[in-house]
């Protein structure tokens with residue numbers, strides 16, 4: 175339950191990121207993992223999953239009345255996705271910056287969407303939009319036993 179996870183602040187903040195079916199098809203998984211790793215964030219959860227309609231509906235519940243919702247459901251269930259949890263200082267906000275804007279056309283080069291896609295309906299990646307959303311999404315996609323705490327031996331080279 176995400177009620178246990180509300181202590182995630184500072185260096186322990188966590189976010190949920192998913193490489194969507196187009197990102198998996200287009201072999202972008204390694205590139206995306208690489209960007210988060212090299213930034214200095216800590217990987218605490220990772221798996222390849224075929225999302226159920228129920229899970230996707232809950233994940234995108236706020237968008238249920240949008241005209242593109244049905245298309246979004248079929249896009250997201252069209253193939254496996256890679257879900258991950260990253261930990262670090264301000265990781266929610268920083269991950270959103272690394273992703274770029276929802277519409278790839280508005281995304282700057284250097285961002286994931288700005289480098290790898292062109293249309294909003296195939297924007298290759300998801301990232302939580304707030305700490306509260308991250309907590310909900312992590313508990314929706316991951317079991318407690320799938321999130322791993324490990325001692326970061328390069329911590330002193332990443333944090334002052």
Ligand code: GDP
Pocket residue numbers: 237242245246275276277294295296297299300301303
């Ligand atoms: P995000 O947080 O940047 O992913 O954007 P939203 O939460 O607003 O929307 C979730 C996802 O729905 C987006 O990443 C797109 O895959 C999709 N989406 C949002 N707006 C549109 C739209 O206008 N058209 C289509 N086809 N898909 C959209």
Ligand code: MG
Pocket residue numbers: 303
């Ligand atoms: Mg969103």
